[in-house]
Amino acid sequence: MKRIEIIQNVLAANDSIAAQNQRLLDSHNVFAINIMSSPGAGKTSLILQTLSKLNKRLSIAVVEGDIASTLDAEKVKNEAFAVVQITTRYMSENCSLIANMISRAIQNLPLDDIDLLIIENVGNLICPSEFILGEHKRIVISSLPEGDDKPIKYPMIFAGADAVVINKIDLLPYVDFDVPSFQNTIINLNPTVKFFQVSCKTGIGIENWCSYLLNEMIPMPTKS
Amino acid sequence: MKRIEIIQNVLAANDSIAAQNQRLLDSHNVFAINIMSSPGAGKTSLILQTLSKLNKRLSIAVVEGDIASTLDAEKVKNEAFAVVQITTRYMSENCSLIANMISRAIQNLPLDDIDLLIIENVGNLICPSEFILGEHKRIVISSLPEGDDKPIKYPMIFAGADAVVINKIDLLPYVDFDVPSFQNTIINLNPTVKFFQVSCKTGIGIENWCSYLLNEMIPMPTKS
Numbered sequence: 001m002k003r004i005e006i007i008q009n010v011l012a013a014n015d016s017i018a019a020q021n022q023r024l025l026d027s028h029n030v031f032a033i034n035i036m037s038s039p040g041a042g043k044t045s046l047i048l049q050t051l052s053k054l055n056k057r058l059s060i061a062v063v064e065g066d067i068a069s070t071l072d073a074e075k076v077k078n079e080a081f082a083v084v085q086i087t088t089r090y091m092s093e094n095c096s097l098i099a100n101m102i103s104r105a106i107q108n109l110p111l112d113d114i115d116l117l118i119i120e121n122v123g124n125l126i127c128p129s130e131f132i133l134g135e136h137k138r139i140v141i142s143s144l145p146e147g148d149d150k151p152i153k154y155p156m157i158f159a160g161a162d163a164v165v166i167n168k169i170d171l172l173p174y175v176d177f178d179v180p181s182f183q184n185t186i187i188n189l190n191p192t193v194k195f196f197q198v199s200c201k202t203g204i205g206i207e208n209w210c211s212y213l214l215n216e217m218i219p220m221p222t223k224s
Numbered sequence: 225m226k227r228i229e230i231i232q233n234v235l236a237a238n239d240s241i242a243a244q245n246q247r248l249l250d251s252h253n254v255f256a257i258n259i260m261s262s263p264g265a266g267k268t269s270l271i272l273q274t275l276s277k278l279n280k281r282l283s284i285a286v287v288e289g290d291i292a293s294t295l296d297a298e299k300v301k302n303e304a305f306a307v308v309q310i311t312t313r314y315m316s317e318n319c320s321l322i323a324n325m326i327s328r329a330i331q332n333l334p335l336d337d338i339d340l341l342i343i344e345n346v347g348n349l350i351c352p353s354e355f356i357l358g359e360h361k362r363i364v365i366s367s368l369p370e371g372d373d374k375p376i377k378y379p380m381i382f383a384g385a386d387a388v389v390i391n392k393i394d395l396l397p398y399v400d401f402d403v404p405s406f407q408n409t410i411i412n413l414n415p416t417v418k419f420f421q422v423s424c425k426t427g428i429g430i431e432n433w434c435s436y437l438l439n440e441m442i443p444m445p446t447k448s
Contacts, residue, residue, distance in 0.1 A: 039262045039349050039378060040370025067350060069376045095319060095350040123377070125263050126291060126319040126348055145369035145392060146264025152293045153347070154263060168369060174398050 014131050017099035021106060021134025028111035031217045032119060034097075034135035036157060038150075039123030041143040042167040044072045045200035046209075047118055051079035053210045058115040063105045065097040065122045072120060082109055088122060096127035102134055116217065125150065129157035137216060143168040144175050148182040151189065158186045163194040165209060170199040238355050241323035245330060245358025252335035255441045256343060258321075258359035260381060262374075263347030265367040266391040268296045269424035270433070271342055275303035277434045282339040287329045289321040289346045296344060306333055312346060320351035326358055340441065349374065353381040361440060367392040368399050372406035375413065382410045387418040389433060394423040 025032050035043050051060055061082040064073040073085040084105040086097060102119065109117075119135060121128045132138075140161040142150055145168060151158040158164065164186055166179065183195055194212060198205030249256050259267050275284055285306040288297040297309040308329040310321060326343065333341075343359060345352045356362075364385040366374055369392060375382040382388065388410055390403065407419055418436060422429030 038264060038347070038370075039374055066377060068379050071373060071376055095348075122350065123262070124319075124348055124350055126346065127350070143369060145367060145395065146262075149295060150263055152295055153290060155292050171369065171395070171398060174395060 011130060014099045017103055018132040018134040021099055021102050022136070024106060025111070025117065025134060025136075028114070030111050030114050030117050031213075032117040032133075032135040033137045033139050033213070034119045034121060034128075034133050035139045035141065036096075036121045036125070036128040036161075037123060037141035038125055038143075038146055041123070041141045041146065042165075042200050043120045043123070043141055044075055046141060046165060046167065046198070047076055047120060048079065049198075049200050049203065049206045050118065050210060050213070051076065053206055054116070054213070055079055055081070057214075059113055060116045060118060061109050061114045063097075063102065063117065063119045065101070065120055067095075067122055081114060084108060095122065096124055096131055097121050097133055098131045099133050106134075116213070125154040125157050129154075129160055137162040139163050139165060141165045141167050142182070144171045144177040148177045148179070148185075151182065151185040155189055158193075159189040161186075161190065161193055163196060163212065165196045165198055167198055167200055169197045169204060170202050235354060238323045241327055242356040242358040245323055245326050246360070248330060249335070249341065249358060249360075252338070254335050254338050254341050255437075256341040256357075256359045257361045257363050257437070258343045258345060258352075258357050259363045259365065260320075260345045260349070260352040260385075261347060261365035261367075262349050262370055265347070265365045265370065266389075266424050267344050267347070267365055268299055270365060270389060270391065270422070271300055271344060272303065273422075273424050273427065273430045274342065274434060274437070275300065277430055278340070278437070279303055279305070281438075283337055284340045284342060285333055285338045287321075287326065287341065287343045289325070289344055291319075291346055305338060308332060319346065320348055320355055321345050321357055322355045323357050330358075340437070349378040349381050353378075353384055361386040363387050363389060365389045365391050366406070368395045368401040372401045372403070372409075375406065375409040379413055382417075383413040385410075385414065385417055387420060387436065389420045389422055391422055391424055393421045393428060394426050 059081045062076050062080045063084045065086045073083050077083045086101050196209045283305045286300050286304045287308045289310045297307050301307045310325050420433045
């Protein structure tokens with residue numbers, strides 16, 4: 001019972017810091033998304049595609065969450081307006097980003113000059129589902145080779161998503177993945193979720209994904 | 225500081241229960257492996273291939289760890305001698321199997337009748353690296369579509385592995401994955417690791433993987 005109480009306190013404290021983060025972002029008209037997925041599903045690739053499509057129209061900052069290494073931050077630094085790397089401590093309670101890490105990160109960013117903040121969470125379908133960060137939209141990427149049963153096995157992260165991006169759609173001929181069945185399982189958990197089928201390798205579907213982001217940002221005025 | 229102390233106590237308690245588990249398994253001549261990977265890398269598929277290859281020679285029990293659902297237990301129940309399902313609570317501190325879950329599971333198994341215990345951990349490259357369970361060998365599965373940078377981004381789980389199974393090798397023509405570079409990164413972390421290249425879809429490499437298991441089990445006598 002003691003341990004459950006500690007965890008509940010941690011989650012309550014996190015939610016309260018996340019709400020502060022969102023108020024701060026709102027006061028500077030910064031729209032924030034939190035991108036979550038399994039390792040290797042394509043978070044960094046989707047961010048790179050999004051940057052290449054939108055960074056002439058928007059000023060985009062990226063927060064990179066990683067257990068170890070700055071590999072992803074290196075990949076996006078040339079395209080993004082600003083990048084903040086967060087290397088999480090290697091502890092089970094911090095196996096994903098938590099709101100106070102984002103609080104520190106956004107204090108180091110020139111928020112008045114930023115339109116869109118993309119937070120790349122660590123690769124994990126479990127822990128990130130519990131910790132809101134202050135983001136406006138929660139995005140889950142699933143890639144075809146992972147299999148279409150993931151929403152049955154990791155329901156919480158799909159239940160809490162605003163949009164699910166189905167990546168590596170170019171591999172459809174080579175893997176067993178039933179797209180309608182995958183989508184229906186998620187709709188049962190989460191009837192208002194949006195879906196995007198993309199390939200970050202070929203660029204298919206990136207246009208639709210970026211249109212969604214731009215639409216969701218309205219009525220936030222762009223600052224450029 | 226208080227939180228770090230709590231975590232250290234949790235890990236120390238876990239290690240001590242894991243040691244008890246291993247003593248109990250040893251006293252019944254049960255060889256145990258802990259299979260870890262990202263979601264969708266092929267843990268259940270490797271277990272099904274292993275069962276189909278070895279279940280005439282060995283009596284094999286499976287412990288299935290899942291966040292939610294009994295999907296994997298349903299898949300293996302016809303082939304395994306016994307299956308125990310563990311559905312972990314949806315809390316960040318239990319985002320993987322921990323030793324006391326295995327302790328309860330093996331108390332429900334007829335250990336004298338079992339040669340090999342396969343533990344399928346939850347799909348996660350982070351949390352399982354911290355929690356030993358009492359297993360004799362720690363196995364990590366990586367699949368080609370995840371990308372060859374995973375050992376850089378999630379070093380701990382690879383550093384602690386006895387063997388790394390590279391799955392979905394049939395997808396090599398369709399994805400960017402540099403097998404030698406992937407292996408070299410792991411060897412730098414872990415010079416004694418063994419590698420197996422397999423496709424659980426086509427069956428390639430399963431023979432080698434099963435020979436490794438049989439060799440590692442010696443001098444444990446088979447009971448059948």
